[in-house]
Amino acid sequence: MQELPIVRIPAPLLQRQFASVLQEHGFTPDRAEQCAAIFAANSLDGVYTHGVNRFPRFVEYIKKGFVKPDAVPVLKSAFGGIEQWDGLLGPGPLNAVHATERVMELARAHGIGCVALSNTNHWMRGGTYGWQAAKAGFVFIGWTNTIANMPAWGAKDSRLGNNPLIFALPFREEAIVLDAAMSQYSFGAMEMAQLKEEQLSIYGGYDTNGRLTTDPAAILKSRRPLPIGYWKGAGLALLLDLLAVILSGGLSTAQISSKEVEYGLSQVFIAIDITKLPNHSAIPSMLEGIISDYLQSIPENDKSRIAYPGERVLQTRGENQRLGIPVVRQVYDQVFGK
Amino acid sequence: MQELPIVRIPAPLLQRQFASVLQEHGFTPDRAEQCAAIFAANSLDGVYTHGVNRFPRFVEYIKKGFVKPDAVPVLKSAFGGIEQWDGLLGPGPLNAVHATERVMELARAHGIGCVALSNTNHWMRGGTYGWQAAKAGFVFIGWTNTIANMPAWGAKDSRLGNNPLIFALPFREEAIVLDAAMSQYSFGAMEMAQLKEEQLSIYGGYDTNGRLTTDPAAILKSRRPLPIGYWKGAGLALLLDLLAVILSGGLSTAQISSKEVEYGLSQVFIAIDITKLPNHSAIPSMLEGIISDYLQSIPENDKSRIAYPGERVLQTRGENQRLGIPVVRQVYDQVFGK
Numbered sequence: 001m002q003e004l005p006i007v008r009i010p011a012p013l014l015q016r017q018f019a020s021v022l023q024e025h026g027f028t029p030d031r032a033e034q035c036a037a038i039f040a041a042n043s044l045d046g047v048y049t050h051g052v053n054r055f056p057r058f059v060e061y062i063k064k065g066f067v068k069p070d071a072v073p074v075l076k077s078a079f080g081g082i083e084q085w086d087g088l089l090g091p092g093p094l095n096a097v098h099a100t101e102r103v104m105e106l107a108r109a110h111g112i113g114c115v116a117l118s119n120t121n122h123w124m125r126g127g128t129y130g131w132q133a134a135k136a137g138f139v140f141i142g143w144t145n146t147i148a149n150m151p152a153w154g155a156k157d158s159r160l161g162n163n164p165l166i167f168a169l170p171f172r173e174e175a176i177v178l179d180a181a182m183s184q185y186s187f188g189a190m191e192m193a194q195l196k197e198e199q200l201s202i203y204g205g206y207d208t209n210g211r212l213t214t215d216p217a218a219i220l221k222s223r224r225p226l227p228i229g230y231w232k233g234a235g236l237a238l239l240l241d242l243l244a245v246i247l248s249g250g251l252s253t254a255q256i257s258s259k260e261v262e263y264g265l266s267q268v269f270i271a272i273d274i275t276k277l278p279n280h281s282a283i284p285s286m287l288e289g290i291i292s293d294y295l296q297s298i299p300e301n302d303k304s305r306i307a308y309p310g311e312r313v314l315q316t317r318g319e320n321q322r323l324g325i326p327v328v329r330q331v332y333d334q335v336f337g338k
Numbered sequence: 339m340q341e342l343p344i345v346r347i348p349a350p351l352l353q354r355q356f357a358s359v360l361q362e363h364g365f366t367p368d369r370a371e372q373c374a375a376i377f378a379a380n381s382l383d384g385v386y387t388h389g390v391n392r393f394p395r396f397v398e399y400i401k402k403g404f405v406k407p408d409a410v411p412v413l414k415s416a417f418g419g420i421e422q423w424d425g426l427l428g429p430g431p432l433n434a435v436h437a438t439e440r441v442m443e444l445a446r447a448h449g450i451g452c453v454a455l456s457n458t459n460h461w462m463r464g465g466t467y468g469w470q471a472a473k474a475g476f477v478f479i480g481w482t483n484t485i486a487n488m489p490a491w492g493a494k495d496s497r498l499g500n501n502p503l504i505f506a507l508p509f510r511e512e513a514i515v516l517d518a519a520m521s522q523y524s525f526g527a528m529e530m531a532q533l534k535e536e537q538l539s540i541y542g543g544y545d546t547n548g549r550l551t552t553d554p555a556a557i558l559k560s561r562r563p564l565p566i567g568y569w570k571g572a573g574l575a576l577l578l579d580l581l582a583v584i585l586s587g588g589l590s591t592a593q594i595s596s597k598e599v600e601y602g603l604s605q606v607f608i609a610i611d612i613t614k615l616p617n618h619s620a621i622p623s624m625l626e627g628i629i630s631d632y633l634q635s636i637p638e639n640d641k642s643r644i645a646y647p648g649e650r651v652l653q654t655r656g657e658n659q660r661l662g663i664p665v666v667r668q669v670y671d672q673v674f675g676k
Contacts (some may be wrong), residue, residue: 014492079614080450110419112452114565114610139581141479154642155635163530166579169584178577180570202568210638228567230540232518235647238632239516243477247505247610249617252624254631270608272452272585276417278470279587286583286590293592294576297493299589307574 002197002243007332008324015040017336018055025062031094038093042125043325046316049188050125053329056334058091059123065265067091067121073098076249080156081110084248087120089264096123099269100132100140107138115269118250122146122262124254127179127313129269134175139272140168143196145241145253147262150183152238153222153231156210158223161253162186163240170274170309171287178309182237183225190216190225195328223281340535341393345670346662352377355674356393363400364407369432376431380463380508381663384654387526388463390665394672396429396460404601405429405459414456414587419448422586425458427602434461437607438470438478445476445609455609456588459599460484463652465517467607472513477610478506483579483591485600488521489562490576491569494548496561499591500524501578508612509625509648516647520575521563528554528563533666582606 009312013271018036023029039058061067071090075083083106087095099115106113123129123144146161162183169176179299185193185204193216205219205226212226219225219247227233245252250266274280297306320326332338356374356416361367377396399405409428413421421444425433437453443648444451461467461482484499500521507514523531524544531538541550541562542648543557557563565571583590588604609635612618635644658664670676 044554077616079611080447080449082610082614084426084615084617109418110448110450112450112608113419114447114450128508138580139585151638152632152635153642155644157636159635165572167581168575169580174339176577176580178570178573179520180567180574184567184570225574229518229522230566232516232522232566234520235516236505238628238646238665239507239514242507242514242628243505245619246612246617247477247615249615249620250633252496254628270450272420273417274584276420277422277585277587278415279422279584282587283584287580290576290580290583290592291588293590294490294497297497298495300492300494306490306493308576 002195004196005329006326007329009327009332010324011044011321014015014043014052014325014327014335021335022069024134025059028070031091032070034097035091035093038075038124038128039219040325042128043327044317044320045127046320047125047127048327049186049192052325052335053188053331054124056331059244061121061261061263066261067183073117073120081106081113083113083115084115085115087117089119089121092121092123092265093128095120096267096269097132099267100129100271103269103271104133104136104138104273107273111276112270112272114247116248116250116271117267118248120265120267122265123267125179126164126166126256127168127177130166130177130179131175134168134170134177137170137273137275140166140275141270142268143240143244144265144267144271145244145256146265148253148257149187149223149225150227150234150237153227153234155192156224159254160227160237161241162225163237163244165236165240169287171291172284174310174314176308176310177313180228182227182233182240184228185216185225187220187225190220194220214233340533342511342534343667344664345667347665347670348662349382349659351380352381352390352663352665352673353428359673360407362399366408368408369429371425372428372435373431376435376462376466378663380466381665382655382658383465383651384658385463385465386665387524387530390673391526391669392462394669399459399601402599404599410415411455411458419444421451421453421454423455425455427457427459430461430603431466433458434467434582434605434607435470437605438467438609441607441609442471442474442476442611445611449614450608450610452585453587454582454586455605456586456606457602458605461601461605463517464502464504465506465515465589468504468517469513470513471609472506472508472515475508475571477612478504479608480504480606481578481582482605483582483594483601484603486591486595487525487561488565488572491565491572494562497592498553498565499570500563501575501581501582501591503574503578507625509629510622512652513647514646514648515651518566520565520571520578522566523554523563525558525563528558531556594668596608
């Protein structure tokens with residue numbers, strides 16, 4: 001196990017740097033600020049793999065023309081609560097924020113809404129949009145497809161994306177947010193474990209000999225991560241791709257994978273306006289009842305700590321606000337151009 | 339490994355017997371026929387644990403008054419595409435068919451609809467409603483809560499349900515249907531493996547010493563099945579319960595678990611009318627493109643067979659139509675009252 005050299009950067013400083021770099025690469029000041037805020041918030045919440053660590057690649061994709069700084073989604077079709085939008089290869093996080101805002105408007109009008117987005121780009125952390133909708137008072141279900149990075153069940157070659165699925169709902173002043181890729185570990189998490197020379201806590205995939213392993217380097221080499229629930233996660237990943245494609249009219253994982261890098265994704269955003277339910281005022285106490293029972297679970301051992309999805313994020317957020325965001329030295333140098 | 343004595347029963351004969359037993363227990367002829375058809379279809383599709391094997395318990399719950407044969411859901415509230423219905427403790431399969439029909443009507447009117455059902459009963463196989471909606475041309479997302487039967491991640495005692503989640507969409511003349519409980523194996527599957535003295539193919543849970551095991555008897559004893567994707571499936575199960583409860587205004591897993599047996603469940607049915615999309619006529623070829631790529635996966639070994647969710651069901655259905663439904667002798671005796 002190896003400790004990586006870390007620098008603690010205050011979130012506002014990191015965000016200013018992101019915004020400044022984005023403006024240098026063709027973002028208007030407003031859009032640079034909005035996009036920088038998302039990268040900073042993801043880092044603040046501890047999702048470094050889709051925050052500060054990913055920022056250099058985001059900039060690279062802008063430079064190469066895969067991400068269009070000034071593209072804004074356009075409406076392709078609408079019927080009642082469902083709409084299709086074309087993301088025109090704009091910045092993934094800005095397109096996704098736009099789609100989330102729009103699906104909340106649809107939910108306000110129709111109780112439930114669905115926005116399907118084609119030709120968009122990596123949204124970074126899917127949980128961002130779950131938090132956005134849930135903090136505005138909505139139930140949220142959303143997913144994205146990705147480049148092929150996971151084999152079908154029983155297969156050796158990757159033809160599925162690990163297509164993250166997000167469920168979120170308002171809770172207290174914050175939210176309960178589940179953001180689950182269909183692979184047991186994200187590639188970002190495995191790369192980080194490799195860098196730190198750590199083993200994964202459970203099997204994360206296969207080595208090149210087809211044996212289950214906890215060694216991140218072996219899995220990164222074989223490109224065979226394990227789907228969550230084995231055949232179940234592989235099946236879910238296929239369904240999420242099929243649905244994203246038919247609902248948005250956009251590209252499939254197979255089509256995205258035929259390109260040089262991952263761009264032009266298909267995404268789905270569903271929101272439900274729970275203020276339209278007659279039991280709305282009772283919802284907070286219903287949630288407290290369930291969470292209170294859940295937290296009374298008997299821990300397996302002294303080290304176990306029972307938490308609901310999103311609970312640990314609040315702790316990390318607080319810690320990073322107090323101490324600054326921990327940034328790996330090498331990443332810091334890339335982002336700040338040292 | 340032990341071969342259980344099996345009798346092959348033609349589906350129509352099995353269905354007639356189900357209907358006859360249900361009529362004896364207070365079902366009208368029409369409702370007995372509809373419910374019997376679902377139990378027979380689940381058996382025909384190879385889902386015996388939620389078909390013929392489960393029928394005796396279904397009858398027992400009717401006798402004990404947990405399932406009300408003549409109860410029909412009533413509308414509690416409506417706004418745009420969302421509706422809440424009270425299942426009045428009617429038969430789970432009939433209530434769920436009703437909710438699926440209703441959510442398709444909402445989707446026809448609003449593009450997308452959501453029906454949340456409280457006070458209902460075990461719907462048997464969730465895939466039934468996925469097939470129902472998908473064969474009628476709709477995208478379907480649905481889930482149910484259950485009695486507590488799975489621990490939170492890091493916990494020893496069961497406070498989560500294994501809350502099956504269903505995704506379905508039309509494909510060719512049939513459907514692609516994923517029906518995944520949040521535990522790696524259903525209790526029905528583990529009981530069947532125990533009866534046959536078989537080991538599970540992968541870890542299915544923990545033994546009473548807290549060690550991962552493939553022994554179904556050890557897991558049935560510890561009551562600690564493994565969630566799909568470990569912490570991810572446990573998190574998903576919690577979210578599905580929270581959402582089912584707030585959307586339906588019904589009972590939570592914790593509340594259901596305080597009763598003598600599992601009844602009074604909360605369920606969610608979401609449908610999208612894809613005929614309202616401008617790319618509707620292109621959808622079949624989009625699906626063929628994805629499935630064709632998927633099926634070109636390189637099998638891991640000679641025994642591997644790559645299939646999409648729902649594909650094997652069609653084979654089993656064909657075989658069981660030809661040869662009759664394989665029923666364990668002991669179950670046959672219970673169902674036919676021998």
